[in-house]
Amino acid sequence: MSEMLNRDQCFFEIAQRPNLLFYHKGYFSHSIVAAMSEVVKLQLEVAGLSGPTRRRIFSSFIELSQNIVQYSCDAIGEEADRDSAIREGAMCISVEGERHLMVCINPIATVAVNDLREKLEPLRTMSIEEIKQAYKLSLRAEAPAGSKGAGLGFLTMARDASAPLEFAFHQRDDDPKTTLFCLKTII
Numbered sequence: 001m002s003e004m005l006n007r008d009q010c011f012f013e014i015a016q017r018p019n020l021l022f023y024h025k026g027y028f029s030h031s032i033v034a035a036m037s038e039v040v041k042l043q044l045e046v047a048g049l050s051g052p053t054r055r056r057i058f059s060s061f062i063e064l065s066q067n068i069v070q071y072s073c074d075a076i077g078e079e080a081d082r083d084s085a086i087r088e089g090a091m092c093i094s095v096e097g098e099r100h101l102m103v104c105i106n107p108i109a110t111v112a113v114n115d116l117r118e119k120l121e122p123l124r125t126m127s128i129e130e131i132k133q134a135y136k137l138s139l140r141a142e143a144p145a146g147s148k149g150a151g152l153g154f155l156t157m158a159r160d161a162s163a164p165l166e167f168a169f170h171q172r173d174d175d176p177k178t179t180l181f182c183l184k185t186i187i
Contacts, residue, residue, distance in 0.1 A: 017094045021047065022061075025090035027076065032086070033065040040093070047095070056160035056187045057093065057100050063153040064091055064104040064183065072106040073178060099162065100187040110179045113169050120183075123154060124164040131158045161185045 021043045024036060040061050044054040068089030075085040089106035108116070123131065135155040158165055166184040 017092075019095035020092060021095060021100070022091070022093040024092075026088070027086045028065060028068040028072070028089050029086040030069060033062070033069060036065070037062070043093075053100070053187065057102070060102050060157045060160055060185050060187060061091075061093065063157050064102060064185075067104060067153060067183070068106045071108055071112075071181075073109050074107045102185045102187065104183045106181055107172070107178045108181045110171060110177050113179050113181075116181065117167075117169070119154060120165060120167050123158040126158070128159065131155060135159055157185050160187060162187060 022036070022040050037058075040058060041054075044057055049057070068087055068091070070087075072087035072089050074088035076087075077085045087106070089104065091102070091104045093100060093102050095101075126134070135152065138152050138155055154165065163186045168182045170180045170182070172178045172180065
């Protein structure tokens with residue numbers, strides 16, 4: 001697994017990398033993501049990236065953000081309304097040569113790890129054509145139980161990535177019911 005997803009490497013260290021385009025650690029909500037989206041769009045334009053590259057990075061940014069907003073188990077206001085909860089996570093976008101690395105970390109319930117692993121692991125070995133076919137099938141399918149969509153987020157990121165998605169799970173020592181979910185995509 002990638003050095004970047006190593007449990008012992010502090011997310012703050014990732015944020016100190018040169019050529020950082022975006023970094024946020026804290027709380028995410030739909031309105032916070034909307035505001036961050038404007039910053040990311042501007043950063044991508046200023047960087048002079050081609051339209052297709054900007055689209056793939058921005059699309060993955062939205063999917064990673066939505067992952068935090070929908071599934072992070074650390075929330076403020078969850079009791080009032082699950083859809084308007086403000087949830088904890090971290091994300092950064094950095095540049096290494098011609099590649100754009102995007103890393104997202106958020107706490108999830110430990111009981112959800114196996115299901116999540118089962119969704120992600122097949123994407124690592126699928127060809128781009130298989131990913132596109134799975135995406136088309138998911139568009140027509142009903143949302144899986146417990147999902148906020150039709151399972152398109154990971155397929156979207158895998159379709160747009162230039163390398164297989166990388167992921168890791170790190171159970172919290174202080175709270176065995178919570179696991180940190182780390183996801184990395186390269187555009």
